[in-house]
Amino acid sequence: MELTVLGSGTAVPHPRRSSSAFWLQIGSGTLLLDCSASALHRMAQENLNWADLDAIWISHFHLDHCGGLGPFLFATRAAPETRDRKKPLRIFGGAGLRSLIETLNSSNKNRLLDQPFPIEIVEIESLETFEILQNVEAIAHATRHTDDSHALHLREKDTTFVYTADTDFDETLGAFARRVDFLIIESSFVRNKPKKKHLELAEAINLIRRAEPKRAMLTHFYAEWDEVDFKEEVRKLRPGIEIIEATDGLRVNIP
Numbered sequence: 001m002e003l004t005v006l007g008s009g010t011a012v013p014h015p016r017r018s019s020s021a022f023w024l025q026i027g028s029g030t031l032l033l034d035c036s037a038s039a040l041h042r043m044a045q046e047n048l049n050w051a052d053l054d055a056i057w058i059s060h061f062h063l064d065h066c067g068g069l070g071p072f073l074f075a076t077r078a079a080p081e082t083r084d085r086k087k088p089l090r091i092f093g094g095a096g097l098r099s100l101i102e103t104l105n106s107s108n109k110n111r112l113l114d115q116p117f118p119i120e121i122v123e124i125e126s127l128e129t130f131e132i133l134q135n136v137e138a139i140a141h142a143t144r145h146t147d148d149s150h151a152l153h154l155r156e157k158d159t160t161f162v163y164t165a166d167t168d169f170d171e172t173l174g175a176f177a178r179r180v181d182f183l184i185i186e187s188s189f190v191r192n193k194p195k196k197k198h199l200e201l202a203e204a205i206n207l208i209r210r211a212e213p214k215r216a217m218l219t220h221f222y223a224e225w226d227e228v229d230f231k232e233e234v235r236k237l238r239p240g241i242e243i244i245e246a247t248d249g250l251r252v253n254i255p
């Protein structure tokens with residue numbers, strides 16, 4: 001797997017961190033993990049083959065995670081790059097995904113589902129196993145964030161990966177991500193979190209200790225992270241493994 005960080009920030013505009021989106025190349029397939037409003041332009045900036053994208057995972061329906069879906073489908077409808085595309089684009093997420101896309105589709109006659117290629121919308125349930133890309137097995141796990149928010153576990157051959165997206169502290173996440181090769185976990189705040197439905201650093205590290213992944217990446221940073229030394233803050237909590245700071249444009253090979 002090869003990961004490209006498209007957006008390591010939150011809903012709040014930031015000069016260096018755009019909203020949540022991660023590009024994952026797995027074997028011959030590609031998967032976009034969350035699709036923020038900035039994601040479609042970020043894919044182009046990183047020279048990623050967005051016109052050939054196989055699947056999109058929407059962790060939940062906060063707009064910093066799904067606000068780019070409508071604009072992306074609006075673009076692929078008419079872009080020269082997708083004119084000859086025939087293979088389907090699959091969009092996965094919790095209950096409500098279809099209604100969200102249909103609402104966007106019916107507004108202003110945007111005809112988002114009228115594409116040169118098929119769009120498949122797949123609503124999944126917590127703990128259901130599904131094939132997100134060919135030969136890539138996925139399992140979702142409900143998180144403490146919204147009624148329909150999910151973490152995602154991926155397995156391709158011997159490589160495993162978890163993306164928590166937004167979540168409050170929940171020790172079952174530690175079990176869900178147990179011993180994976182790579183864990184992307186949110187750490188919205190440094191400490192004294194002002195919002196309950198997110199993690200602060202000590203909670204993220206606590207979950208990493210429970211999960212014991214080979215490597216972990218922290219993301220979804222509010223601006224208060226700009227004021228601190230990332231490495232030093234992490235070191236104080238002795239995570240025991242390598243912790244990577246997500247930055248827009250960072251590429252990581254997994255494992």
Ligand SMILES: [Zn+2]
Nearest residue numbers: 010062064166
């Ligand atoms: Zn968010």
Ligand SMILES: [Zn+2]
Nearest residue numbers: 060062145166
């Ligand atoms: Zn959220």
